[in-house]
Amino acid sequence: MTEKWLVGVDVGGTTTKMAFITEIGDIVKKWEINTNTKDAGKHITTEIANSITEQLQTLGQQKQMLIGIGVGAPGFIDMETGFIYKAVNIGWENFPLKDELEQATGLPVIVDNDANIAAVGEMWRGAGDKAEHLLCVTLGTGVGGGVIVNGEILHGVNGMAGEIGHLTSIAEGGAPCNCGKTGCLETIASATGISRLAKEGIEKQKDSLLYTVNERKGEISAKDVFEAAKGGDELAIEVVKSVSLHLGLAIANLANALNPEKIVIGGGVSNAGDILLTHVQDAFQRFALSRAQEGVEVTIATLGNDAGVIGGAFLAKTSHDKS
């Protein structure tokens, strides 16, 4: 029996990541293409299909080698039909992604939210370590999340489960969020939120290294904040503590309700590593019930940008095993 491959696809606003992945989750080959947002994104599925064909040719393989495709996409998705209601960054609106990609590739396609497939990827081959109950929080430009329960992605009644970035951290007087509410976790723990907190801070603490950073670059990135904190800058440490407090509180509250085995923190901001993790763990321990704490490990994601394609491959595998 020849080993077959799964295809993981992670569609982002700028690039689409793709990979051929074995049935045990090893990446055989990964690559990316630009996401063509022209004409409301209608060329994307053809370009994904062509790119898969090209890569197969390069590797001297036939399409029979492929089991199916698992795709992660941003926006509001009907998981059962693979229909995208709206993906603002891409231009899709009422777009039948599953059907279009199946037609273009001749392969079975399964679609899910990008934060959800990242969570599944971390569960299968990353920091989740096959935990059946797992929370994944992705700290990037925004804050995304995925909830895994009994080994499966939780979608909820209309596919909105996992919106951890929109838990309210500040009930009164919080910063406005893209979702229309105020004080969401995303306004604090995203790269954008961290940058905002730093900028607010330098108004009062002009002796901070971050003040100089802002004078020089005209901006303060989340990375600047973590670096300054590592160097002992007071304001930067204060910002990291505040971010960690709100993030730790949010995940502790969810842990009290969901009792997960792993809580995985991923996304670009998680590259900060220990300086973020230790403060988040401190806050988590303060707010989680002791028996919920006993069962859980709070940790940093390990798959980086590969989480999406690996998660996509897992969905393709699971869907194939069931059929």
Place this chain on the structure above:
Amino acid sequence: MTEKWLVGVDVGGTTTKMAFITEIGDIVKKWEINTNTKDAGKHITTEIANSITEQLQTLGQQKQMLIGIGVGAPGFIDMETGFIYKAVNIGWENFPLKDELEQATGLPVIVDNDANIAAVGEMWRGAGDKAEHLLCVTLGTGVGGGVIVNGEILHGVNGMAGEIGHLTSIAEGGAPCNCGKTGCLETIASATGISRLAKEGIEKQKDSLLYTVNERKGEISAKDVFEAAKGGDELAIEVVKSVSLHLGLAIANLANALNPEKIVIGGGVSNAGDILLTHVQDAFQRFALSRAQEGVEVTIATLGNDAGVIGGAFLAKTSHDKS
């Protein structure tokens, strides 16, 4: 084919509620006995068994009429083995409830947490209206909770899921909670919490009706607060709003993560009805994502004290159907 019955048992610190229930969830006969906490609760299973036999005799039925027993109990429980680690109010410690009750009755027994079986009861025959994704919050002396996902109780990695009462509502300077933390939802939205808030309030607002209530009775119950609020008492309304704000925020945060179809508020405090519900709904709408709101109804439990026995019967039925 004769219709058979399920047995629902809801063990509380003072009384144990029991019922014979049909396979579609109709109560044939319900009754209760005192919970005998003597000798670390070791007589309870025999007394439950004897009581079931007596009731069968009264109804002129044989034991073959019974399919199995579903029991709800307080405390920390291993759901798979039906082993109670600790149930303080009852005296059980490392007590093999499932095994003991199976031995005493000769019937298959399934055990779960009391808040969880109440949630299942409301799902099956109450306000949950068969919703596959449901949150149930029980406002009594404490605050309990049950999370139902894909039609099944969520237990999590070590059986602690659903501890909604211990979501932290006040991160800094909250009141001490029985769990050892401070500022838990339970310190605010339980009957005890509401009473505490009212007592704190009358120190400053001596013109409140609640001040007079306290002078007369030496205490202010949650019921007193809701009645005074209905009568327009300012302090009482303030307390109800504060309780509702924290409860609405907690369930909105959970709804953003879990995307349930129903959120059911039960327990003695929920008897307050609309004056509680409308304020909780207001807060919920403020803090839940609009698409999560579209899918969900926040409502008051309808089964009252029967939720537990009906939920127990449902578990007995599900367990029997699977075997």
